[in-house]
């Protein structure tokens with residue numbers, strides 16, 4: 409019998425490694441939702457709800473040989489996994505891929521697809537009815553959201569507020585920030601940077617209401633809806649014992665250069681839950697590919713184990729389907745809007761995931 413692999417969490421990293429190892433090992437994928445949410449395209453679905461039909465991928469179409477358990481890990485201690493249903497698993501290899509929480513309507517925690525769809529429709533209605541929108545957070549998610557809103561609803565007033573002095577914190581070229589600011593300005597997005605808010609609005613995010621905030625500079629901002637575009641929190645509350653101890657100060661699981669959780673022999677972590685790299689879907693996918701190759705070596709006894717190498721900075725920030733800019737390794741200078749639109753902005757990478765959820769093809 410093939411060795412068993414349990415993957416906890418079916419996000420970008422988890423579904424990919426489960427799919428890649430399907431057939432090589434006896435794979436079990438565990439996720440409390442019925443469908444993978446391609447949250448990279450959540451903002452597009454927020455402004456154009458017909459996209460809701462393109463961003464949920466049912467797990468029952470993923471694996472041909474392995475099984476999908478719609479369940480939640482409530483305790484994981486070493487390789488011992490206890491699920492909410494009471495089922496216990498103790499596989500030969502355990503992959504933790506529970507990712508991170510992020511405010512809705514971008515992500516929906518472990519809600520099922522019907523709940524997430526209904527929530528995104530309600531958020532769309534709140535946005536549609538708003539003349540003024542406040543986006544708190546000028547990272548890639550906040551900028552993309554502002555770009556989507558202004559492209560679809562050019563008459564709405566959109567303000568992006570952040571305590572950071574510039575847009576897009578992180579290891580990126582200043583030229584990229586300048587290009588994004590230039591395009592945002594052209595779209596009519598207003599920036600209120602370099603001053604922390606005295607407090608968050610007392611209205612729920614993504615909900616219609618009288619939003620009013622003031623920053624430390626004394627600027628008052630009023631809106632009819634606001635979106636919280638900061639606050640990635642790794643999902644690790646179910647870890648026990650040495651695994652819980654393996655978290656760093658920020659809550660990420662520390663892994664070695666084979667993505668093995670420190671101090672564990674056959675427990676691995678990929679994606680946003682791990683401290684391997686920045687929180688990105690693309691990197692979760694790279695880590696899934698890397699670990700699938702290494703686990704295949706361990707399972708078959710053939711080939712050599714690789715060491716995971718940190719990737720250089722890379723990002724594509726669409727501002728609507730045709731706008732935006734990016735930075736790619738090996739690309740000379742800033743990646744222009746046409747290229748960002750080709751690789752991401754127009755189709756939002758939906759086909760890439762669609763082709764993985766093809767088990768029904770037999």
Ligand SMILES: Cc1cc2nc3c(=O)[nH]c(=O)nc-3n(C[C@H](O)[C@H](O)[C@H](O)COP(=O)(O)OP(=O)(O)OC[C@H]3O[C@@H](n4cnc5c(N)ncnc54)[C@H](O)[C@@H]3O)c2cc1C
Nearest residue numbers: 417419420421480481506507508514679680687688689690
């Ligand atoms: C608006 C927005 C836009 C983004 N755009 C980009 C982009 O363009 N490019 C990019 O690279 N990154 C982007 N990101 C970042 C990207 O979404 C994350 O890095 C990515 O989701 C991480 O994938 P993951 O596989 O680690 O986990 P996640 O996608 O967070 O998935 C985790 C899965 O684990 C499940 N789970 C959680 N707890 C449990 C449990 N106890 N038991 C079982 N299952 C559990 C959840 O239900 C979920 O399905 C964006 C993020 C946002 C919010």
